[in-house]
Amino acid sequence: MTSPSKNAAHYGLAWLALILATLAGLAWWWQIGRPVDLPDAPSARIACVSYAPFRKPGETPFNTHFVMTPERIDEDLHALSQRFDCVRTYSQGHGLAAVPAIAARYHMQVLMGIWLGSEVKENEKEIELGIATAKANPKTIRGVIVGNEVLLRGDLSPRRLTEYIRRVRAAVPTTIPVTYADVWQDWLRYPQMASVVDFITMHILPYWEDNPVAAIDAVHHVEDVYARMQHMFPGKQLMIGETGWPSAGRLRRSAEPSLVDEALYLRAFLRYAADVHMPYNVIETFDQPWKRAQEGTVGGYWGIFDTHAQPKFPMLGPVTEEPHWWLGWLAGAVCAVAFAMVGAWRRSWRGIRGWLALLLAGFAAGTSAAWQLRQMMFACEWWWQWLLSAVCLVGALVIATALARRIAGHMADHHDHSEPAQWWRFGALFALVLYDILLAFDGRYMDFPMGLFLLPCVAYGMFGLLTHELSMPSAEQRFLACIGPILAIAPVVQEAGMNKVTWLWLGLNLAIAVPILVAWRCHAVRLQPHEAQAADQ
Structure with a gap:
C-alpha cells in the first residue's frame, strides 16, 4: 500500500x-512571436544567388520531361534583377540553358553550371549544351562551373572530372573563367584539382558541417575556413560558391534552422563579405519543396524568397519568427x-x-x-x-x-x-x-x-x-x-x-x-x- x-x-x-x-x-x-533586433545588412542588394526555378508543386529536376518555359525564367529574372546582380545555375537541362540570354536583358551576369553525374551520356549532353551556351553569351557569363559536388557524391573520379574540366576550358572563350564547385573539405582532400581550374569555388555551409555551428558563430567559422583555404592555395583566387542558412527543419547540435537565424547569418555574412571584398554566391533564391525528399524538411527552406517569390525577411530592422x-x-x-x-x-x-x-x-x-x-x-x-x-x-x-x-x-x-x-x-x-x-x-x-x-x-x-x-x-x-x-x-x-x-x-x-x-x-x-x-x- x-x-x-x-x-x-x-x-x-x-x-x-x-x-x-x-x-x-x-x-x-x-x-x-517577439520581434528580434538584428544588425542590419550593408545593403538589401546581394552580389550573386543560386537560381533554381523549381518552386511550385510537382516541379523537380528529377523529372526529365519537365522544361521550364522562357516566359517563367524571364518573369523570375526580371524580379530578381531588383535585388541581385548575378545568378548561379547548376545545369543546362530543363530549359535553364536560356538563363544567360534572358539575364542579359536585365543587365545580370550568370555563373553558369554544367551538371555532371555518373551517367556518361547525360554528361556529354550537358557539356555540349554548356559549351554552346557559353559561346553564345560570352559577355553575360561570369564563369562556367563544371560539376557541382561531384567528388563529394563520388559520382566521378578526380581524373575523369579533370578531363571534363579541361575539355570545357579548351572549348569556351578564353575570357570566361572555368571552375569546379565542391565543399571546402573536398578541396583539401583533392588539392590537385586547384591546378585545373581558373579559380576555386568552395561551399561553406555551417549548418551542414560535420560539426555544425550555431548561426551566431557561423560567420567566424567562415572566416576561419577562408583563411585556411588562402593558406592552402596561396595566389589562387577563391570564391564562396554556396553559403546560407535554412529557415525551418531539424536542429543539428546547436545549429537551429529558423527565420531569425537565417536573417542573422545572412546579414552578418554580407557585412563580412563587403569588408573583405570577397566574391560570393548565396544559396538560394527560392525555397525548393522538392529537396525535402532528399534532405528532409530543412532541404526545402534555404531560400531568401518563399515559393510564392515573396521575401521571407527584411535586410533591415527586426525580424519576427511567427507573426x-x-x-x-x-x-x-x-x-x-x-x-x-x-x-x-x-x-x-x-x-x-x-x-x-x-x-x-x-x-x-x-x-x-x-x-x-x-x-x-x-x-x-x-x-x-x-x-x-x-x-x-x-x-x-x-x-x-x-x-x-x-x-x-x-x-x-x-x-x-x-x-x-x-x-x-x-x-x-x-x-x-x-x-x-x-x-x-x-x-x-x-x-x-x-x-x-x-x-x-x-x-x-x-x-x-x-x-x-x-x-x-x-x-x-x-x-x-x-x-x-x-x-x-x-x-x-x-x-x-x-x-x-x-x-x-x-x-x-x-x-x-x-x-x-x-x-x-x-x-x-x-x-x-x-x-x-x-x-x-
Missing part, C-alpha cells in the same frame, strides 16, 4: 507537471474548453481542482497540437503526408483527452483507477519506438515530431504518476518500454549532447516508459511472496 505522504508527493509532482506544461506552451508561442503566434494561444484556449466539455460528460467527481486540471491539460495539449500543425505546414507536401500526419495527431489528441478526464478525477480526489484500453498505450509506444529506430539509425534528415508525441507521452506519464496499475503490463509493452529509452539515447550521443531537442525526446520516452517499468517491478515484488508460499506447500 502506498503511504499518504508518497501520494501527496505524487499529486504535487502532477500539479507541477501540469503547470509547467501550460507555461511552456504559453512561453514558446510568445517567444517566437501569427497568437494562434497557438487560441488553440490552447479552444482545447481547454473542449477538454472541460469532454471532462464534464458523465463525471463522477466534484470540485474546482478537477476543472482546473482539465483546463490546464487542455491548454497545454492545444499549444502542443498547434506546434505540430505548424510543423506539418513546413514538412508535409503531398496529400498522403497530410492525411497520415492528421490521423496521428487526432489519435494523440484522443488519448490525451481520455487521460485528462481520469487525471482530473484524481486531482479532485476521486480515486478511479480505470484507464483507456491497453492497446491505446501500446499503439503510442509502438509508434514512438518505431520513430526511435528511424532516428537512431537514419535520422540525419528527420524532424523530431515533438508536438505529436508530447500528447500521449506526457499524459501517460502523469497518469502513471497518479495511479498504480492493477494488472501486470503486457510483455509487449514491457519490451517497448525497455527498448525505447535505450534507442532515444542514440540521437543524444550522435549530436554530442548539444542538441536540446534530443534531450526532450529522451524525456518523452522516459515519461511513457517509466510508469510501465515501475508497475512491472511492483507486480513482480507482489508475486514473490505468493511464489514462495506455493513452493513451501
